[in-house]
Amino acid sequence: MRSRRQRFSDSTKQALVDEAERLFTEHGYSGTSLDAIVAGADVTKGALYHHFSGKQAIFEAAFERVESRATAGIARATEGDGDPWLKAQAGLRAFLEAVQEPGYRQIVISDGPSVLGHERYREQEERSTYGIVDAIVRSVLTDTDWDLDDAMLDTFARIFFGAMSAAGGSVAASDDAATAALRVEAAIGFILAGLQRLLEDGAEPPAPSTGATSRT
Amino acid sequence: MRSRRQRFSDSTKQALVDEAERLFTEHGYSGTSLDAIVAGADVTKGALYHHFSGKQAIFEAAFERVESRATAGIARATEGDGDPWLKAQAGLRAFLEAVQEPGYRQIVISDGPSVLGHERYREQEERSTYGIVDAIVRSVLTDTDWDLDDAMLDTFARIFFGAMSAAGGSVAASDDAATAALRVEAAIGFILAGLQRLLEDGAEPPAPSTGATSRT
């Protein structure tokens, strides 16, 4: 059991992150002042700077919380075992769901890259939503006869992650999110079906063409 | 011929945008002060605020310049007529090239969404790189027997644009950009091959499922 002081400290920190997430979601990073955060959390800047090194640090705390929520939702949909292709479909559905949350859109997608910087942003994503997508793509593609190397698997994962992110954005921006999501599922499902067809037909695995003889 | 005064004015404005693009590229949006911009352009804030309504406005001017350069490069690679599938490949190559420019990465990809906001950002992209991708995807898919409606075409365009953007990012972040680009071309080429195969086999066109899932 933590000491009484520790518990007060924890609740203060939590109140700060709560308010930060709220305001960052609603007004964006630059539109949110530290004064507004500490006012909403009913503390002062002293408390904030005791728990966090600065504005970027408390943003990152809110970022991690939003991401872990999204990750949990997707992970729940893809856990257990079964046909990887089916799990991929379930994961896509959960992904499209998670990406529509306002906090995720604003904090993770919009402000995340510019505030954290590409480097740190990628590190974070690696451990969360991208990590899941990567795992699924790998399980699907290593399940085949193709013997793809690590770099190639990574390339496919990046491509699918980008496709799903963009699709999620268009779903979120759509008037009718439900049918937009169905369209996305149909489109990506179709792309997957194309890959499966190539697999069944015993097509040669994708490999980077050498510079000398570029094939069309 | 513009008046002498007008020409001076134009050159001042251009000097401001030049310097703004340089600094925004190097230090990002929040890392660049208006004082630094006007100092580099050898004018004062009065001049800047005469030509632009504020920091966001001069950022948007730099944004448009960077985007139009990228767009021109891609458009050049895809102009003329010929097999849409081949043009798609040429466009992809040019896209991967353009997305590696530091100005594009920082100004358009990283800062663009958070500074301009989703709405305005999408408007800008619609008129430039995304517009080209959309046109290519449409030309490829309407060339088939599938009679896809507008929303479905748009969904495919968004998905491919997202895939290419993410791929471009990984190429730019890679140590060996050249081979990374080849891997991306192979992966996307493979996906396109899958779609072509489905087309040749007379597969049913993708459509939003009404509840039941498609084949596994």
Next chain:
DNA sequence: TTGGTTACATACCGACGGTACGTACCGCCA
């Protein structure tokens, strides 16, 4: 009890975006 540490509060600073106002110069018409 006491010394030290934790968990804040308060006061303040410099930088930055933005504004108000002044001014020199150009083109134009009488």
Next chain:
DNA sequence: TGGCGGTACGTACCGTCGGTATGTAACCAA
């Protein structure tokens, strides 16, 4: 050609915000 209006800036200043320095009360170990 001389005055006049507007353009194209320059200068001085303000409010806000992120960050820091310092003070202090509560808590805990010895």
